[in-house]
Amino acid sequence: MASATSVLLISDDQGVSNAVSLALSDKRRVKLSSENRSVASMNGTAVRMAAENDIVVFATDPGNREDLNAIRALHAERGENSIFLALTDRDITLARARALSDAGVDDVLPFPVTGEELGRQMEKWLQKVASSKTSGGHDGSVIVVSQARGGIGATTVAVNLADQLQARKGRFRRGPANSVAIVDLDLQFGAVGDFLDIEPQEGLMQLATGDVMPDQMWVEQSLADTPGGLSVLAAPADFMPLEAINAKQIESLIAALRATHDYVVVDMPRALVDWIEPVINSADEIQIVTDTTVPSIRATRRLMDFYMADNPGLQIEIVINHEKRPMMQAAHHKEAARVLEKKFEHWLPHDPKAARNAVDFGRPLSEVSPRSDLAKAIGLLARGTVARLSTGERASAS
Numbered sequence: 001m002a003s004a005t006s007v008l009l010i011s012d013d014q015g016v017s018n019a020v021s022l023a024l025s026d027k028r029r030v031k032l033s034s035e036n037r038s039v040a041s042m043n044g045t046a047v048r049m050a051a052e053n054d055i056v057v058f059a060t061d062p063g064n065r066e067d068l069n070a071i072r073a074l075h076a077e078r079g080e081n082s083i084f085l086a087l088t089d090r091d092i093t094l095a096r097a098r099a100l101s102d103a104g105v106d107d108v109l110p111f112p113v114t115g116e117e118l119g120r121q122m123e124k125w126l127q128k129v130a131s132s133k134t135s136g137g138h139d140g141s142v143i144v145v146s147q148a149r150g151g152i153g154a155t156t157v158a159v160n161l162a163d164q165l166q167a168r169k170g171r172f173r174r175g176p177a178n179s180v181a182i183v184d185l186d187l188q189f190g191a192v193g194d195f196l197d198i199e200p201q202e203g204l205m206q207l208a209t210g211d212v213m214p215d216q217m218w219v220e221q222s223l224a225d226t227p228g229g230l231s232v233l234a235a236p237a238d239f240m241p242l243e244a245i246n247a248k249q250i251e252s253l254i255a256a257l258r259a260t261h262d263y264v265v266v267d268m269p270r271a272l273v274d275w276i277e278p279v280i281n282s283a284d285e286i287q288i289v290t291d292t293t294v295p296s297i298r299a300t301r302r303l304m305d306f307y308m309a310d311n312p313g314l315q316i317e318i319v320i321n322h323e324k325r326p327m328m329q330a331a332h333h334k335e336a337a338r339v340l341e342k343k344f345e346h347w348l349p350h351d352p353k354a355a356r357n358a359v360d361f362g363r364p365l366s367e368v369s370p371r372s373d374l375a376k377a378i379g380l381l382a383r384g385t386v387a388r389l390s391t392g393e394r395a396s397a398s
């Protein structure tokens, strides 16, 4: 049987210590120890202790240079699969959250926080450690695709990103290098099935009507396969209320999908229902598909704020659709980038012919219009995604 998960808390603040012990009090198989000092005052012994724990939690002020240096020092010595969680001020800026993640922090958790809320936020990391102890480490990445407005192209991105994440090699499409699942959580208007010529599936409806907790077995039985090798969980044929599924089921579904696939792509609904939280908590990256008009950029900002309220360290990428990468960014691009505090790195050209072709045939772009600018741009997006997620993993594994 796998050993218990060891958690080390580094903090000289009683409030932080109380919250963390409360958060872990009802977790099974967790061993908490604490180091009563600030991160910045860690000495050699404490650094070595940190290296021996599965999860290291510390309170930090990311504006403090000494803290950042100390975190980098910890990072340099960390254990192979150890995870760093930083508790920090709720109103942390994006730039500071980024500085923490650059220093090696895996997740930034807002403080003050109740023990209960913190427990929920730590759950995914506890599960991650537990699953890498039991499953020999198969733990796929979750990529969530959401949209700034309806019709912007989110499903197009989700489907074709999933397709290209498979990284098939060669002209004759030998088997995919990566196993990829796509799940359509746009339960009411989902079109993933249409885009891939898959019949509507009743799996998600089953979750709503029966008291089912989707596990790996359920997932295996419920997924359909495309000729191109994608595993698909499409939306059901009949209309279902979004609230018919609960957060626990969604959490279990994502966990089962990631345990069985290298990448899990989630096509999100527009509505912000309560089971969005477990999806966002399990996301390794969010891709928001938008254009650069003022209403879309404002909607993107609102989405980012909503997602980051509980996950300040969340990795969010902005995907600009219907516009090819400009030679030089115009004033409105710069203004939009400023509003979002993001660089615009992903541009997908407006390519109605290729997009239409793919939809008409119910096939990914890589099959029906492989040479189109849109297929190539999404290929680039997919390769970038693989690279970002694998450096993330390497950072936490080294």
Ligand SMILES: Nc1ncnc2c1ncn2[C@@H]1O[C@H](COP(=O)(O)OP(=O)(O)O)[C@@H](O)[C@H]1O
Pocket: 147, 149, 150, 151, 152, 153, 154, 155, 156, 157, 191, 321, 322, 323, 348, 349, 350, 351, 352, 353, 355, 356, 359, 374
């Ligand atoms: N880059 C693009 N160029 C041209 N048409 C596109 C592009 N991206 C998406 N489309 C088309 O726009 C329509 C809406 O796309 P869809 O992916 O369903 O949007 P969403 O999921 O955001 O509602 C579809 O007909 C799709 O083929």
Ligand SMILES: [Mg+2]
Pocket: 154, 155, 156, 186, 190, 191
């Ligand atoms: Mg859609």
